[in-house]
Amino acid sequence: MVENIQQIYLTNPATKKAWQQFLTSQGLDNFFNQELAGLDQTFAIYDGQEQMVGTGSIAGQTLKYLAVSTAGASKGARFNRLVSMLETTLAQEGIFHLFVFTKVEYEQSFVHVGFTTLAKTNTGLILEKGLPNVASFRAALPKKPASAMRVAAVVLNANPFTKGHRYLIEKAAQQNDFVYVFVVEEDQSLFTTEERLGLVQEGTSDLTNIVVATGGPYMVSSLSFPAYFLKDDSQRVFYQTRLDAALFKEQIAKPLAITSRYVGTEPLSQTTGQYNQALEEVLPPEVQLVLVPRMLEPAGSQQVISARTVRKAIAAGRVQEVVDMLPASSVSFIENHLTDLQARIKKGQKIDGN
Structure with a gap:
């Protein structure tokens, strides 16, 4: 029975529904809007009856929403084919350093195709493949x-x-x-x-x-x-x-x-x-x-120094109210780039958070 792998488009409501139903059947049943918005490309494997039997997505350099059905296929065949397609797609875009997050029970499947485990918890793990990797990152740091x-x-x-x-x-x-x-x-x-x-x-x-x-x-x-x-x-x-x-x-x-x-x-x-x-x-x-x-500013007060407070002052054009929270170099930079920083905020750059 011939199976084919092809790119699918989640902007199509029917395709998205079938994709979500398949992932749910494989134990991936939470679709955060923020996660979905970050997907660049999605691929699916279809069997001879045009039923979805595997899928995987790319978000930047990260593989996401990867799952396959093992029914009617040799062990690892669909998984290996799908990962190979995702790697090839990224390589064509000049990306040779990949990450993947998955459940602990899938660790060996990814290790088998060349990924290295970076860290794991009881809930899941993160793996990487390619260069530059974490060893390259450490080696580039000053000793x-x-x-x-x-x-x-x-x-x-x-x-x-x-x-x-x-x-x-x-x-x-x-x-x-x-x-x-x-x-x-x-x-x-x-x-x-x-x-x-x-x-x-x-x-x-x-x-x-x-x-x-x-x-x-x-x-x-x-x-x-x-x-x-x-x-x-x-x-x-x-x-x-x-x-x-x-x-x-x-x-x-x-x-x-x-x-x-x-x-x-x-x-x-x-x-x-x-x-x-x-x-x-x-x-x-x-x-x-x-x-x-x-650190409190002024000393002895209850006012903690907060980068969020500084950003809000920038948005309001009241930088002088927070200069005591900043080193002279930061004050100078903000004053010299105030117009640009405010323009970023007007274009939607968030100022909340840490």
Whole structure:
């Protein structure tokens, strides 16, 4: 019986319905609008009766919604064919580094076709294939001095870089021999990745025992925040934060000899508070989580320094109200680019979040 694989279009209501019904029959029954909106291409395998027996989608460099029926086919045949098609499609677009998120029971199927497991939890796992990979990412980082015994890490978005971020990094630098400062690479903030990285580098240029780098796709990125195979939205933050924490512990902290990670306490954001809780559960005992109380401005007040507050001031054109929250380099950048930043907000760039 001849089977064929072809691209399908979820903009067609009938096709989308059949696709969702097939995935539901295979145990993938949650279709978040945000997940569906991010799909670039979707393929399906049809049997001789034109029944869907497999499907897989591409979102950027990530494989998603991949499932096959094993009925009427040799073990692994449909799965291997489908993954091969997705890889070939990405290769034609010049993408040779792939990620996939799946359930724990599917780990060996992906390992069999060349994927490497990066991290796993009881709920699922993340794998990658191709180059550059996590080993390439680590190799490109500046090396810590041989004399550095206490090595710490700080991961921040810095949207924009505030005195609060500076305070957190200073604490880590004072208490350790060497500190990796990772700036989230995901370019979904008011300030671009390049701008945020530059602000952190300029704002910490006097600290001699730190190195500033982007976190690549391995720290607090959409790659490590899958949700499409979760049963309901209430599981989302719980699962996502623990997978991200496990990825940091296994692929970043252990190979780089990082023994502590510094985070600020989070009185304003429930999601960030839950993320800190996940880190506290997953990182120890190998990696100590150090909670640093948020810096107040003015000192002794109840006003915590918040990048969100700064962004709102930018939107309202009241930057002078928040200059005490910012290093001089951040103030200068904002004043010089205020018109452009406000234009981004008017075009729909969100200013909420962390």
